[in-house]
Amino acid sequence: MTEPSRTQSNASRYLFVLIAGLLVGIVVTVMAMRALQARQDPFPHSLMNVMARQAQLLGDSRKQNRCSVNDSTPRLQTLRSLTNDLDLAFPGLRDDTRFQQHASRFRATLNDALASPPADCTALAAVTEQLGNDCKACHQDFR
Known part of the structure; x- marks a missing residue:
C-alpha cells in the first residue's frame, strides 16, 4: 500500500523539478537577451x-x-x-x-x-x- 504513494510522490517531484528548470531557463534566457541587447546601439x-x-x-x-x-x-x-x-x-x-x-x-x-x-x-x-x-x-x- 505504500508503493502507490511513493510513485505519486516521485511524479510530483519530477514535475516540480521540470517546472523549476523551465522557469530558471526562461529567466537566464531573458537575462542573456537583455545583455546582448544592451551592447547594441539603438x-x-x-x-x-x-x-x-x-x-x-x-x-x-x-x-x-x-x-x-x-x-x-x-x-x-x-x-x-x-x-x-x-x-x-x-x-x-x-x-x-x-x-x-x-x-x-x-x-x-x-x-x-x-x-x-x-x-x-x-x-x-x-x-x-x-x-x-x-x-x-x-x-x-x-x-
Whole structure:
C-alpha cells in the first residue's frame, strides 16, 4: 500500500523539478537577451523608424487630401534634419562611397522638395515616390 504513494510522490517531484528548470531557463534566457541587447546601439534603428514614420505621415496626408504646403513642409523639414545624422547613425559606412551617394541623393531630393514645396497632391505624390525610391535603393545595398 505504500508503493502507490511513493510513485505519486516521485511524479510530483519530477514535475516540480521540470517546472523549476523551465522557469530558471526562461529567466537566464531573458537575462542573456537583455545583455546582448544592451551592447547594441539603438540609434540607427531609431533613426530609421522616425524617418519611416515621417514618410508614412506624408503619405497619409496625401491619402487624406491634405496636400497644402503647410501640411507637407514640416514633415519634409523633419526628414531633412534627420538626414544630417545618417553618418552618425552608421559610422561603419561613413567612408563607403555608395552609402554617401545614397545619402546625398536622399538629401538632394529633400532639398529640392523644400526649395519648391509640393502645393498639391500630385506634386506630393511625386515627392513621396522619389523619397521611397531613394530609401529603397539604399536599403537594397545595405540591409
